Amino acid sequence: MEIERINDNTVKFYISYLDVEERGFSRDEIWFNRDKSEELFWEMMDEVNEEADFVMEGPLWIQVQAMDKGLEVTVTRAQLTKDGQKLDMPDDIEERRRMFSNEDGASAATEFDEFEPVFNEPDTKNLEYSYVVTEVDELIPLSRRLQYVPIETALYHFEGKYFLHVSFDEILHSDDDIKDHISVFTEYLQGSPVTIHRLEEYGKEIFKKDALANVLHYFG
Template identity: 85%
Template sequence: MDIERINDNTVKFYISYLDVEERGFSRDEIWFNRDKSEELFWEMMDEVNEEADFVMEGPLWIQVQAMDKGLEVTVTKAQLTKDGQKLDLPDDIDDRRKMFSSDDAVAPEFDEFEPVFDEPDLKKLEYTFVFSEVDELLPIARRLMYVPIETALYHFENKYYLYVNFDEILHSDEDVKNNISIFAEYLQTSPITIHRLEEYGKEIFKEDALSNVLHYFG
């Protein structure tokens, strides 16, 4: 399981379906069996606490995004108002994320909610793709030559990774969907985050990766 500490209140982690099965759970169980999904969640949170020192206190906001080969989970400690009653939604978590609350501020439990795992986030603006050779980007670069998309290229563990970031002002949901379909024609999506690539990968093009690939390899 890959764990990324975002800030004091937020942690993100990725678990593959293979890892889920190795822990003794099936895909059907985590989607449709509340007890099993909660058991898996708290097992993962114990691991997060050990590795990322993320102490669970009070209500939690949780988003789970289903990916091709696993699940990406974002957990944020909800902020309480001064009277200790009302929950303020964290700035970096939108109103579609689900809350698991508790009367116990030390050991929160799940409130009424089924299934535990929410549907995929339809407004995702950041993507990472993995591939073997740089020239695999050439057909994409040619097709998206005049489309303003932020891209960066890294080499990590004998693979190349393309980070893609859409501007929510410049790109509508339909734009993102159409452009991502072009990337998906040639490349495989990856759960690796840009933060991990920046820290452990070798930077090839920090920005304008597609236009640079077209210039140097086309």
């Protein structure tokens, strides 16, 4: 886990999904299991406290951003006035803030009566995904199943494997559509953190567009 101390009241840390799994948690647990997400969060905060000397006192504002390979978490200790009133956070944090505190302002690590989930469900507004296969033929069953679904796909060869990049249109596809389609992709393929930018720069382009349709046409 990488830790960066921003200032006296703010610390940012990054944890990879591999690190999450090595700690005994799965991705599904941290997104959908409240108890597990809280357990992971406080485990990480204990480590932050040890390495960055960030004391968890009073309300905390938490901003969690899902990255390709892990999670970036920004924790800001709310500043209190002399009479114990909380000061508002800056606008950039305010929009996506999460508060972890109890009513009397005691350490948030000791009670969870007013505790909100640390992690929300993955943002369905993520419209791009990558998947990896060893051989192009592995894409044929998926191509047949989705041949009438309007999804933009591209295929690249990179580091000895084939990468299918998938793009959803937020106008054509609702959040529920995206979830349903992703479940189909994960049924057939293994997800990959490799971004389209890396594939375009270092990979060999096989099909720049309509990859699934072309796979079905040329290999099916």
